[in-house]
Amino acid sequence: MDMVLEICNLCKSYGEFSLRDINMSLEKGTLTGFIGPNGAGKTTTIKSILNIIKPDDGKITVLGMDSINSDLEIKSKLGIVLDDGHFYEDLTLRKMKNLIAPMYPTWDDNAYNFYIKKFELPESKKIKDLSRGMRMKYALVLSLSHGADLFILDEPTSGLDPLVRSELIEILKDIVFEGNRTVLMSTHITSDLDKIADYLYFIYDGKIILKGQKDEIKDQHAIVKGDTAVLLPDYKNYFVGINKSSYGFEGLTDNKAALKNVLPDKTVYEVPSIEDILLYYTRRFK
Ligand SMILES: Nc1ncnc2c1ncn2[C@@H]1O[C@H](COP(=O)(O)OP(=O)(O)OP(=O)(O)O)[C@@H](O)[C@H]1O
Numbered sequence: 045m046d047m048v049l050e051i052c053n054l055c056k057s058y059g060e061f062s063l064r065d066i067n068m069s070l071e072k073g074t075l076t077g078f079i080g081p082n083g084a085g086k087t088t089t090i091k092s093i094l095n096i097i098k099p100d101d102g103k104i105t106v107l108g109m110d111s112i113n114s115d116l117e118i119k120s121k122l123g124i125v126l127d128d129g130h131f132y133e134d135l136t137l138r139k140m141k142n143l144i145a146p147m148y149p150t151w152d153d154n155a156y157n158f159y160i161k162k163f164e165l166p167e168s169k170k171i172k173d174l175s176r177g178m179r180m181k182y183a184l185v186l187s188l189s190h191g192a193d194l195f196i197l198d199e200p201t202s203g204l205d206p207l208v209r210s211e212l213i214e215i216l217k218d219i220v221f222e223g224n225r226t227v228l229m230s231t232h233i234t235s236d237l238d239k240i241a242d243y244l245y246f247i248y249d250g251k252i253i254l255k256g257q258k259d260e261i262k263d264q265h266a267i268v269k270g271d272t273a274v275l276l277p278d279y280k281n282y283f284v285g286i287n288k289s290s291y292g293f294e295g296l297t298d299n300k301a302a303l304k305n306v307l308p309d310k311t312v313y314e315v316p317s318i319e320d321i322l323l324y325y326t327r328r329f330k
Contacts, residue, residue: 046072047105048194048226049093054102056088063088063250066102070194070243073223075216077237077258078230079318080247081326086230089247090198093228094124107193120148123187123195125180133172137182140171141189148190156189163215177208184215195219197229201236209233213240234318246322248329254321265321266300269293270311282306285324296324 047069054066063085070076078086091097093104095115104111106118131140137160145151160167163181174182180200187195200216201209217240219225231237237244237258244261246254254261265284272293280286282303286295296316297303304313 048072048107049228050103050105051089051093052103052105054089054092054104055100056092056097057100058088061085061088061250063092063099066247066252068245068252068255070226070228072226073220074242075220075227075229075240076243076245077234077241077318078228078245078247079232079234079237079322081322082232084247085250086247087198090126090196090228090230093196094119094122120150120190121193123184123192123197125183125187125195125197125200131171131179131182134170136168136170137165137174138167141167141186144186145189150191152189152191155191156185159185159188175208177204177212180204180212181215184212184219188219193225195225195227195229197227199231200229201231201233209236216240234322237318241318244318246325248326253325253329258318261321262315262318264298264300265316266297266303267314267316267320268295268297268300268303268307268311269314270307274308274311276306284321285328296320 049068049070051066051068054063056063061083066085066089078089080086088097092099093106093111095111107121109118111118132143135143141156145153145156163185165178165182165185171179171182201212204212213236216227216229220227241258244255244258245252270292272288275293282297282299283295284298286293300313
């Protein structure tokens with residue numbers, strides 16, 4: 045398997061918060077969703093990958109290179125979209141491009157012109173006059189024009205209206221489509237990942253508590269509903285969490301196959317959304 049990012053035992057502490065033994069591997073040509081509640085450690089992990097902050101421990105290899113020793117070479121091959129955008133606000137899109145292009149030996153002006161048109165960006169507007177969605181698209185155009193192999197995006201869809209969000213999601217889908225480019229994106233908007241993610245990493249309080257192929261995770265879990273009377277005494281072993289009421293129970297199982305053997309047919313099993321999974325795990329660890 046061709047790995048474009050490998051994180052081994054990454055640790056970083058800020059006072060009471062600790063990122064603990066984060067391990068992550070990204071396979072070329074895939075899109076990985078990095079999810080978790082506020083303050084879980086997503087941005088800290090991403091900033092460690094980008095060598096913006098110094099980890100206390102661990103090793104990060106990006107595109108086969110050490111993240112600290114090969115910082116500049118790695119940056120030239122990354123597409124980065126962070127919340128605190130790194131553009132000169134008073135420049136127009138065209139002027140900003142003219143400033144950035146010479147920094148990349150691989151810059152492709154035809155690609156730039158193609159994507160500027162495709163994403164319908166107004167080149168003569170100033171950066172400060174762009175909407176949030178336009179900024180995201182502009183950052184992606186620049187990354188695509190210098191031939192980035194790995195796209196690292198922190199909350200790219202937050203604050204965007206549903207139409208612009210779905211447009212951006214289509215763009216990200218296209219980016220990985222040919223199998224040569226890889227995307228890691230952190231997000232709170234899990235419905236976006238339901239549509240496009242190949243892999244998921246779920247971080248909670250500085251620790252990865254669930255990871256794997258999205259389809260496998262969804263297949264292994266189920267939202268289960270039924271009459272409380274059918275629950276066996278050891279039912280808790282099968283559930284990540286369960287809510288009971290006078291109408292019956294609803295819970296998330298992390299072992300659908302085993303539960304189906306012990307609970308009767310009239311119990312209902314539904315495919316969980318990523319949001320369901322995130323909520324049940326967050327409540328369990330709270
Ligand atoms: N420079 C810093 N100094 C001190 N504490 C920090 C610093 N940066 C982050 N933290 C703390 O580290 C923890 C993790 O923050 P981080 O930004 O990585 O979380 P996150 O998962 O990206 O959250 P969100 O979804 O809200 O963006 C938080 O408790 C935060 O307050």
